Amino acid sequence: MEGERVLLVDDEREFAETLAERLKSRGLRVDVAFDGQSALERASHKTYDAVVLDLAMPGLDGLETLRRLRANNDEVQVIVLTGQATVDKALEVIKAGALDLLQKPAPLQELITKIEEASSRRALLVEKHMEEKLKDIMGKKGW
Amino acid sequence: MSDPGELLRGHLGFWGAVCRSISHEMNNVTAILIELAGLMQDRLAAAGGQAVDGQKTAATLGRMGTQLERARRLMGLLNRFGHSVDDFDTSIEVSEAVEQALALCRRFADLKKCELESEVAAAGRYIISGSPFVLLHILFRALRAGLEQAPAGTQLLLRATAAEQGCRFEVTGATPTGDEVRLLEQLVVASGGRLLDQPGSFWLPARLRFPGA
Incomplete structure (x- = not known):
């Protein structure tokens, strides 16, 4: 079985590239984006099991990127990984549709567990959407 | 800002903005160093007791050095800022x-x-x-x-x-x-x-x- 597909978004290039390398060595398939706009572009062309997203970024910040990712596709599962992990911030990002917020730096295993959770949740959502679509088609056909 | 309360809030707001900004960047440096150290541990574990790639190790140590230099600069900046209230005249x-x-x-x-x-x-x-x-x-x-x-x-x-x-x-x-x-x-x-x-x-x-x- 192939590893989870992850999009890692962080303007700290050194951090993003090193974390990506470590996740890849554990079998995950990781792409990296260094700003919100690039993340949106990547996510519009490719399906990811999880997006790991920083908040404080130049240009389009993490919160706005999160909102747009979720508006474009509600199956996208976003894990916010930030140095600003306060209760208020957690509430704000979860309200905007994030799966969870982790304090940066997060233990690698904790992040991987969260990515696996995101992947499972996404798979369930995809299945649910497919069932709804099928029911809709069957309803229209009168089956 | 003519009333003392507003002046005080202004000064504290400035103090807080600077401390938040520098500590945020310090946290980023820490996160990078943790990941780089983890990367070296990963490589050692993968080598299973054999010699690790010397060039890769040197490059990773160089990257750690860059971040330590960045941390030193940030700490210097914060320290100098802290000293800005040592003397009011x-x-x-x-x-x-x-x-x-x-x-x-x-x-x-x-x-x-x-x-x-x-x-x-x-x-x-x-x-x-x-x-x-x-x-x-x-x-x-x-x-x-x-x-x-x-x-x-x-x-x-x-x-x-x-x-x-x-x-x-x-x-x-x-x-x-x-x-x-x-x-x-x-x-x-x-x-x-x-x-x-x-x-x-x-x-x-x-x-x-x-x-x-």
Whole structure:
């Protein structure tokens, strides 16, 4: 079985590239984006099991990127990984549709567990959407 | 900012903004060092007791060194900022204050994809007296006011020129707007200075008053 597909978004290039390398060595398939706009572009062309997203970024910040990712596709599962992990911030990002917020730096295993959770949740959502679509088609056909 | 309560909130707001910004960047450095150390541990584990790739290890150590140098610079910046409240009436070298204000504001500029430059005209060792904290606060607010509506790619210049037994400061490159302008204006006037006609320009006396004192 192939590893989870992850999009890692962080303007700290050194951090993003090193974390990506470590996740890849554990079998995950990781792409990296260094700003919100690039993340949106990547996510519009490719399906990811999880997006790991920083908040404080130049240009389009993490919160706005999160909102747009979720508006474009509600199956996208976003894990916010930030140095600003306060209760208020957690509430704000979860309200905007994030799966969870982790304090940066997060233990690698904790992040991987969260990515696996995101992947499972996404798979369930995809299945649910497919069932709804099928029911809709069957309803229209009168089956 | 004419009432002491508002002045105090202004000063504390400045203090908090600087501490948040520097500690946030320090946290990023820590996160990078943790991941780089983890990467080396991963490689050692993968080698299973055999020799690891020397070139890769040297490159990773070099990357760690870069981050440690960044951490040292940030700690120096925070330490200097902490010392800005040691003395409320001391001699301040304008060129140093300008450079320090730029360094404190750098991350805010990066987040807006803007650049900061400085120019201390014909005043290499120009000295004014007062509180270094207050002067930093004024210069920081002037830069933030310029940054507030500046589009990405803007280059802001903070220029200092000796003038009329004081110093003229101006921020060029973007028109200062928003709440930061109001705070800046009140702070300048309360320090004994005055605003000049050109937006983003103000004059401060050779002896700064401590606003609210």
